[in-house]
Amino acid sequence: xxxxxxxxxxxxxxxxxxxxxxxxxxxxxxxxxxxxxxxxxxxxxxxxxxxxxxxxxxxxxxxxxxxxxxxxxxxxxxxxxxxxxxxxxxxxxxxxxxxxxxxxxxxxxxxxxxxxxxxxxxxxxxxxxxxxxxxxxxxxxxxxxxxxxxxxxxxxxxxxxxxxxxxxxxxxxxxxxxxxxxxxxxxxxxxxxxxxxxxxxxxxxxxxxxxxxxxxxxxxxxxxxxxxxxxxxxxxxxxxxxxxxxxxxxxxxxxxxxxxxxxxxxxxxxxxxxxxxxxxxxxxxxxxxxxxxxxxxxxxxxxxxxxxxxxxxxxxxxxxxxxxxxxxxxxxxxxxxxxxxxxxxxxxxxxxxxxxxxxxxxxxxxxxxxxxxxxxxxxxxxxxxxxxxxxxxxxxxxxxxxxxxxxxxxxxxxxxxxxxxxxxxxx
RNA sequence: GGAGGCGUGGCAGAGCGGUUGAAUGCACCGGUCUUGAAAACCGGCAACGUCGCAAGGCGUUCGUGAGUUCGAAUCUCACCGCCUCCGCCA
Numbered sequence: 001x002x003x004x005x006x007x008x009x010x011x012x013x014x015x016x017x018x019x020x021x022x023x024x025x026x027x028x029x030x031x032x033x034x035x036x037x038x039x040x041x042x043x044x045x046x047x048x049x050x051x052x053x054x055x056x057x058x059x060x061x062x063x064x065x066x067x068x069x070x071x072x073x074x075x076x077x078x079x080x081x082x083x084x085x086x087x088x089x090x091x092x093x094x095x096x097x098x099x100x101x102x103x104x105x106x107x108x109x110x111x112x113x114x115x116x117x118x119x120x121x122x123x124x125x126x127x128x129x130x131x132x133x134x135x136x137x138x139x140x141x142x143x144x145x146x147x148x149x150x151x152x153x154x155x156x157x158x159x160x161x162x163x164x165x166x167x168x169x170x171x172x173x174x175x176x177x178x179x180x181x182x183x184x185x186x187x188x189x190x191x192x193x194x195x196x197x198x199x200x201x202x203x204x205x206x207x208x209x210x211x212x213x214x215x216x217x218x219x220x221x222x223x224x225x226x227x228x229x230x231x232x233x234x235x236x237x238x239x240x241x242x243x244x245x246x247x248x249x250x251x252x253x254x255x256x257x258x259x260x261x262x263x264x265x266x267x268x269x270x271x272x273x274x275x276x277x278x279x280x281x282x283x284x285x286x287x288x289x290x291x292x293x294x295x296x297x298x299x300x301x302x303x304x305x306x307x308x309x310x311x312x313x314x315x316x317x318x319x320x321x322x323x324x325x326x327x328x329x330x331x332x333x334x335x336x337x338x339x340x341x342x343x344x345x346x347x348x349x350x351x352x353x354x355x356x357x358x359x360x361x362x363x364x365x366x367x368x369x370x371x372x373x374x375x376x377x378x379x380x381x382x383x384x385x386x387x388x389x390x391x392x393x394x395x396x397x398x399x400x401x402x403x404x405x406x407x408x409x410x411x412x413x414x415x416x417x418x419x420x421x422x423x424x425x426x427x
Numbered sequence: 428g429g430a431g432g433c434g435u436g437g438c439a440g441a442g443c444g445g446u447u448g449a450a451u452g453c454a455c456c457g458g459u460c461u462u463g464a465a466a467a468c469c470g471g472c473a474a475c476g477u478c479g480c481a482a483g484g485c486g487u488u489c490g491u492g493a494g495u496u497c498g499a500a501u502c503u504c505a506c507c508g509c510c511u512c513c514g515c516c517a
Contacts, residue, residue, distance in 0.1 A: 038477085038478090041476085041477065041478090041486090042477075042478070042485095044486080045476095045477070045478085045485055045486045045487090046485080046486095048485085048486060048487085049484095049485055049486070051497075051498080052485095052486090052498080054497070054498090055445075055497050055498040056445075056446055056498080057446095057497095058445075058497055058498070059444095059445030059446070059497095059498070060445080060446065062445070063445075063446090068497085071497080072497055074497090075497045075498090076497070078497085079497085093476095224506095246437080246474085248437095367474095367475090369474095371437095373455080373456080377474075
C-alpha cells in the first residue's frame with residue numbers, strides 16, 4: 001500500500017512512477033473522494049466533540065444533583081446528524097481504502113524502464129553452459145527414462161500441472177531442499193521456520209495477494225463461512241509474522257528461511273509451459289525473507305540476492321541475473337532481481353529465483369513497524385527471494401548434469417544427502 | 428466434542444456506566460546526585476486518524492463486530508483467541 005499522504009501531497013509524482021510500470025492511473029476519483037472525506041470527517045469530528053462535551057456535562061451535573069433535562073434535550077438533537085455523518089464517513093473511508101489497496105508499488109529509481117520482460121536488463125552472468133557432444137534431452141524425457149518423473153500419474157490423481165516423483169528423483173528433490181536450508185541457516189545466518197500452509201485473508205492482504213489477485217490462489221471454504229487460502233509462496237506466512245507488531249529497530253534485521261510447498265492456480269497461463277514441471281499448481285520452494293530497518297533494505301536486497309546465487313554457484317549451474325524493468329515487476333515490489341538458470345534442452349534461461357525489496361509497501365498493509373530507542377514507530381521494510389525454487393532447480397540439475405547414456409550425475413554438494421549416490425541411471 | 432474460566436498500554440496488573448486513555452509496579456527516555464556506574468530521588472513516556480505553517484486542537488481505539496445509552500473498558504448478543512478439566516486422536 002502506498003502512503004496515502006504521498007497520494008494527497010504528490011499525486012503527480014505517484015502517477016509518473018506508476019506510468020513507468022505501465023499502470024496508468026486516474027487520480028481524479030481519488031481526489032474527489034478525498035475532498036468529500038475531508039468535509040465529512042471534519043463535520044463528524046465536530047459533532048462527536050460536541051456530544052462528548054455535553055455528555056461530560058451531564059455527568060458533572062448529575063454528580064452535583066442538578067437538573068439535567070435541558071442538556072439532555074440539547075444532546076438529543078445531535079443524534080441523527082451524527083449517525084448519518086458517521087455512516088457516510090465509514091463508506092468514504094472504505095472506498096478510499098479499496099482504491100489505495102489496488103495501487104501497485106512505485107518502482108525504485110534504479111529500476112530500468114520497460115513494458116514487459118523484453119525490457120529486463122542483464123546485470124551479471126555466472127559460469128558457462130555445459131558443453132554437450134550430443135543433443136541434450138529435456139527433463140521430461142530424462143525423468144521418465146529414469147523412472148522418477150511420472151506426469152501421467154499426477155494427472156490421474158489430481159489433474160494437469162501436478163506431478164508425481166518417485167525413487168531417486170524424489171530423493172534428489174528432497175536433497176536439494178535440504179541442501180538449500182542447510183546453506184542458508186549455516187552460512188547466511190537465517191533462522192529456519194515451519195509455517196502454516198493455509199492462511200487467512202488478512203495475511204494475503206498483508207503481502208499484497210489480495211484483494212487484486214484472488215484468482216491466482218487456491219481457496220478453501222469452511223463450513224462456518226470463513227475461508228483460508230493455500231499459500232502461493234512462503235513469503236505470505238513468514239512476512240506476516242510481523243503483521244501488527246512494533247519491533248525494536250536495533251533487533252533488525254530478522255532473517256528467515258522456510259521450505260514450503262507453494263500452490264498457484266496459474267489462471268491466465270493456459271497453454272504456457274504445459275510440458276514438464278516448469279509451471280505447476282504445486283511446487284516446493286525454499287524462501288528467504290528479511291525484515292529490515294528502512295535504511296538498510298537496499299543493502300539487504302543485494303545480500304539476499306547473493307544468498308540465492310550462492311546456491312546456484314555451489315550447484316555449478318550457469319545463470320544470469322536480471323534487473324526486472326518497471327513493467328515486469330510484481331504488484332508489491334519496488335525492485336526485483338530475477339535469477340535465470342540455463343536450461344540446455346530449451347537453449348534458454350528460465351527464472352529460478354525472484355528477489356525483491358518491497359520497502360514499506362507490505363509493512364504499511366500489515367501495520368508492521370519498527371521503533372528506534374525513544375522514537376516514534378515507523379514502517380519497516382520487507383524483502384524476500386527464492387533460494388531457490390526446488391522443482392525448477394531439479395529440472396536444471398537433470399538437464400545440466402545429463403550424460404550421453406541418459407544417466408544424470410549427482411552434483412558434488414548433494415551427494416552427502418543422497419547416501420553417496422554419484423549418478424542416477426535409467427532403469 | 429462436553430464443562431468452566433479469561434482476553435486492558437512494551438510487560439505485569441487495577442478499574443462503582445459519568446471530568447478514565449485508563450491507578451500502580453517493571454521496562455524505557457531525560458535530569459539531580461556520583462570520579463564513573465549502581466542505588467536513591469525528580470520528571471517524561473500508547474497507537475492510529477484528522478485539522479493546523481507551527482504551538483497545539485479534535486476524533487477513534489481496553490480481542491473483533493454489532494447493540495443498549497446523552498455517555499460503555501465497565502451492560503447485552505455474536506464471533507475469534509487463550510487457559511483448565513473430561514473425551515477422542517496423527
